[in-house]
Amino acid sequence: MIQGRIQNFLVIGFVALFFVYLFGPLIVMGLTAFNTSGFPRVSPWECFTVEWFDVLMEDTRLVTGVRNSLLIGIGVVILAVPIGLAGALMLMQIGPRLRPWLYTVTIAPILVPGVVLGISTLLFWDRIGLMFGAGEDTIFYDGIFLTIVGQATFISAYAMLIFIARLQRFDPALEEAALDLGASHTQTFRKILLPFLRPAIGSAAVLAFLASFENYNTTIFTIVSSSTLTTVLASKVRYGIDPSISALAVSIVFLTLVGAVLYEISKRRETRRARAQMAVARGEATEVKKQRPFLTEPAFILFVLIVVAGLGTVYFSGTVGVEECKIIVKEQRQAEIKRKVERRQQQQMFQSAVDAQSESSSDQEETQEDSKVTAKGTEGYQSVFSPGNLQGEVETEAEEEEPVKGTEGYLNVFSPGNLVNPSSDEPDEEKPVKGTEGYQNVFAPENLTDQVPAENSGN
Amino acid sequence: MSADVKLESVWIRFGDFIAARDVNLHIKGGEFFTILGPSGCGKTTLLRAVSGFLTPSEGSVLIGGENMAGIGPNRRPTALIFQNLALFPLMTIWENITFSLEVNGVRKAQRKKRADELLELIALPGQGEKMVSELSGGQKQRVAIARALCAQPEVLLLDEPLSALDLKLRQHMRTELRSIQQQVGITFIYITHDQGEALTMSDHVAVMREGIIEQVSDGTTIYDEPDTAFVASFVGENNRFAGKVANVTDGIAQVSTPEGSIRARCSKNPDSNVKTGDDVYVFVRPESLRFVSGNSIDNQMKASVYHEEFEGNMWQVFLDISSTRKRVKMSYVNDGSIRSQSGEKDLPVGFSSDAAIVLPQGPLAAE
Numbered sequence: 001m002i003q004g005r006i007q008n009f010l011v012i013g014f015v016a017l018f019f020v021y022l023f024g025p026l027i028v029m030g031l032t033a034f035n036t037s038g039f040p041r042v043s044p045w046e047c048f049t050v051e052w053f054d055v056l057m058e059d060t061r062l063v064t065g066v067r068n069s070l071l072i073g074i075g076v077v078i079l080a081v082p083i084g085l086a087g088a089l090m091l092m093q094i095g096p097r098l099r100p101w102l103y104t105v106t107i108a109p110i111l112v113p114g115v116v117l118g119i120s121t122l123l124f125w126d127r128i129g130l131m132f133g134a135g136e137d138t139i140f141y142d143g144i145f146l147t148i149v150g151q152a153t154f155i156s157a158y159a160m161l162i163f164i165a166r167l168q169r170f171d172p173a174l175e176e177a178a179l180d181l182g183a184s185h186t187q188t189f190r191k192i193l194l195p196f197l198r199p200a201i202g203s204a205a206v207l208a209f210l211a212s213f214e215n216y217n218t219t220i221f222t223i224v225s226s227s228t229l230t231t232v233l234a235s236k237v238r239y240g241i242d243p244s245i246s247a248l249a250v251s252i253v254f255l256t257l258v259g260a261v262l263y264e265i266s267k268r269r270e271t272r273r274a275r276a277q278m279a280v281a282r283g284e285a286t287e288v289k290k291q292r293p294f295l296t297e298p299a300f301i302l303f304v305l306i307v308v309a310g311l312g313t314v315y316f317s318g319t320v321g322v323e324e325c326k327i328i329v330k331e332q333r334q335a336e337i338k339r340k341v342e343r344r345q346q347q348q349m350f351q352s353a354v355d356a357q358s359e360s361s362s363d364q365e366e367t368q369e370d371s372k373v374t375a376k377g378t379e380g381y382q383s384v385f386s387p388g389n390l391q392g393e394v395e396t397e398a399e400e401e402e403p404v405k406g407t408e409g410y411l412n413v414f415s416p417g418n419l420v421n422p423s424s425d426e427p428d429e430e431k432p433v434k435g436t437e438g439y440q441n442v443f444a445p446e447n448l449t450d451q452v453p454a455e456n457s458g459n
Numbered sequence: 460m461s462a463d464v465k466l467e468s469v470w471i472r473f474g475d476f477i478a479a480r481d482v483n484l485h486i487k488g489g490e491f492f493t494i495l496g497p498s499g500c501g502k503t504t505l506l507r508a509v510s511g512f513l514t515p516s517e518g519s520v521l522i523g524g525e526n527m528a529g530i531g532p533n534r535r536p537t538a539l540i541f542q543n544l545a546l547f548p549l550m551t552i553w554e555n556i557t558f559s560l561e562v563n564g565v566r567k568a569q570r571k572k573r574a575d576e577l578l579e580l581i582a583l584p585g586q587g588e589k590m591v592s593e594l595s596g597g598q599k600q601r602v603a604i605a606r607a608l609c610a611q612p613e614v615l616l617l618d619e620p621l622s623a624l625d626l627k628l629r630q631h632m633r634t635e636l637r638s639i640q641q642q643v644g645i646t647f648i649y650i651t652h653d654q655g656e657a658l659t660m661s662d663h664v665a666v667m668r669e670g671i672i673e674q675v676s677d678g679t680t681i682y683d684e685p686d687t688a689f690v691a692s693f694v695g696e697n698n699r700f701a702g703k704v705a706n707v708t709d710g711i712a713q714v715s716t717p718e719g720s721i722r723a724r725c726s727k728n729p730d731s732n733v734k735t736g737d738d739v740y741v742f743v744r745p746e747s748l749r750f751v752s753g754n755s756i757d758n759q760m761k762a763s764v765y766h767e768e769f770e771g772n773m774w775q776v777f778l779d780i781s782s783t784r785k786r787v788k789m790s791y792v793n794d795g796s797i798r799s800q801s802g803e804k805d806l807p808v809g810f811s812s813d814a815a816i817v818l819p820q821g822p823l824a825a826e
Contacts, residue, residue, distance in 0.1 A: 119537045171545060172541065173542075173543060174545050174547060176539070176541070176545070177545040177547070178534065178558065179532045180510060180532050180537070180539045180610075181533075181558050181606070182563060182610060184533060191562070240545060274592065277589075277590055277592045277593040281593050281595055285494050
């Protein structure tokens with residue numbers, strides 16, 4: 001009993017862990033697309049926004065890349081699916097002695113590294129181009145054409161495998177029956193085999209498109225001077241990313257989900273229909289009810305409503321009040337920095353007060369007490385101006401995480417030169433806390449921008 | 460609208476394997492002709508040669524007097540009903556039935572009209588819009604027949620179409636097939652390994668063994684006058700006694716067997732004649748064996764009852780011949796005259812010489 005419970009617990013734990021492993025990164029990435037933070041991250045959460053989708057749409061390199069990827073994907077589908085179909089048909093008809101050889105030849109491109117395929121495609125068409133004396137602006141050097149051809153070499157093999165799987169379930173008697181009833185070979189192919197293969201054609205097309213869309217190692221060679229989504233992303237990662245990439249990923253995941261749900265709905269319709277037909281065949285029902293059109297299917301309507309409502313909610317909450325939220329976040333951050341600075345300052349003052357006291361033996365005991373009590377007060381500042389403090393070493397702001405150590409270095413902010421700086425540089429700044437005026441330059445805009453990577457690397 | 464089919468010296472070889480050896484058949488127009496044989500005897504191969512899916516290695520196929528060499532299955536006046544029916548699963552019933560019209564470019568309205576007529580013929584009116592998967596086994600069967608008939612063939616070829624059905628339905632479909640054949644009046648060539656189907660439906664039956672046609676005749680002749688030991692052992696049940704011919708007089712052979720001397724009639728077919736000294740088999744049907752009293756019958760022997768089966772209308776009795784322990788089977792109608800004989804020893808059993816046939820030894824059907 002207890003053992004069983006432990007076992008259950010372990011199984012559930014394992015499954016949970018598995019799903020976290022599987023979907024954790026995806027969820028984190030999805031969230032980063034909606035955070036205003038300039039670097040894709042979830043924590044600290046700033047404001048919910050959809051602005052990265054705008055940024056994405058304005059990124060012309062990325063948009064061109066996506067467009068090229070789509071073009072290439074469609075091209076690969078058009079090229080690879082018929083080749084795969086032809087290969088599969090050939091394999092099913094050829095004699096058993098030749099079949100393993102042909103199979104090996106057609107499957108080989110899957111086993112060859114994509115890099116090799118890319119380079120060989122590039123070289124091959126370059127030779128062909130040279131043979132015809134074609135220039136650099138002809139099709140032989142066109143990245144999109146080369147990529148379609150290069151990817152199709154191995155994607156058609158994928159398509160072929162799908163077709164073979166389907167064809168193995170084809171009853172050749174159906175073809176013979178059609179021929180026997182007077183159909184020509186073309187009619188038999190068109191009316192019998194093709195309808196049977198339709199689901200496989202769909203799967204092969206989807207698979208070919210996805211394989212093409214995500215391909216990198218062949219594409220990077222064959223794309224020449226153009227770019228696809230994958231090559232743009234790769235170069236972006238190299239030069240620093242922003243959440244618009246997450247936004248792109250979210251869009252792709254969303255579209256995939258929509259496709260999957262629609263597919264599932266239509267599949268369930270099919271199953272329902274098949275079950276009804278079985279019932280009729282067994283004599284349990286008299287007829288199969290006519291199914292309503294797909295567009296009025298309750299599940300479909302519900303799904304569309306959910307999608308529309310979800311998109312609307314996300315758009316609304318991601319656009320309204322974002323600017324206000326940003327200002328608040330900015331203020332909070334400034335306040336945070338201010339607090340840190342203040343704390344450091346106080347510690348520093350306390351330190352110098354102690355120093356001063358130990359230096360002047362003439363001071364009364366009650367002052368010592370006072371300085372302890374008023375450590376947070378401004379009175380302690382007096383001692384900052386003691387000549388001894390000026391001798392402190394200079395420290396950089398980056399080390400503000402360790403406030404105690406080396407705080408004396410801040411004293412030089414009171415050097416006369418600093419007073420020349422007009423405090424009107426920062427108009428949106430609120431009245432600083434009394435006694436901190438000297439620290440104005442801490443809030444200079446440059447500091448704020450520095451803050452992001454510095455903090456990040458600190459974490 | 461019915462054509463005769465002639466196979467002239469047809470040989471079909473697959474590498475070293477010979478599926479048909481020198482087959483000569485003449486199937487008359489409008490008859491129900493059955494090719495009967497155990498599985499693997501080459502009967503389906505023969506049918507495929509007639510329908511055009513297969514070219515004979517030698518010899519020729521003539522349909523309606525016309526040589527079919529070089530004419531594809533889609534241009535022959537035949538229609539084939541497949542063993543698994545091969546209905547098109549992605550089409551409705553009426554589309555299935557009128558497929559032959561569709562490929563010839565007949566308009567939809569006309570096709571629907573024809574489909575309705577045929578659905579009437581196969582007693583499935585108003586079911587045209589259903590899918591194939593919505594039909595039961597027997598209904599599918601009839602749709603397959605309608606689809607073949609829609610092509611208006613002169614010869615309908617049926618490749619064990621009833622084998623997938625259960626017994627009850629099979630018996631029902633036998634009569635139905637026969638009546639459809641008589642209605643449309645075209646030549647049916649029917650392939651089966653089920654002798655019951657062959658004998659009940661056919662005008663003529665050809666018995667086939669390993670690519671050879673052993674005998675062509677009507678059902679009763681096949682049963683009563685088998686030409687070869689194979690036909691005798693394959694069609695119906697037979698008790699077999701092996702022996703040597705002692706002498707032959709007036710069509711009655713005296714055969715010496717371990718069970719004693721047996722008198723049996725010779726085959727009427729001159730090819731199956733026997734002469735003194737030949738190794739032969741004597742075949743006796745279980746229903747020809749009976750309990751005897753006195754010397755009323757030519758062949759008598761003593762036997763003990765080994766096992767009895769009561770089938771209601773029939774008794775099936777398994778006997779051991781006393782002299783050699785040879786097992787024989789006897790069946791008789793339960794008319795109330797004989798009760799259970801269980802455990803009886805050394806009963807006199809016998810059969811008349813007219814009911815036993817003597818044939819040259821040769822290959823037998825697998826038990």
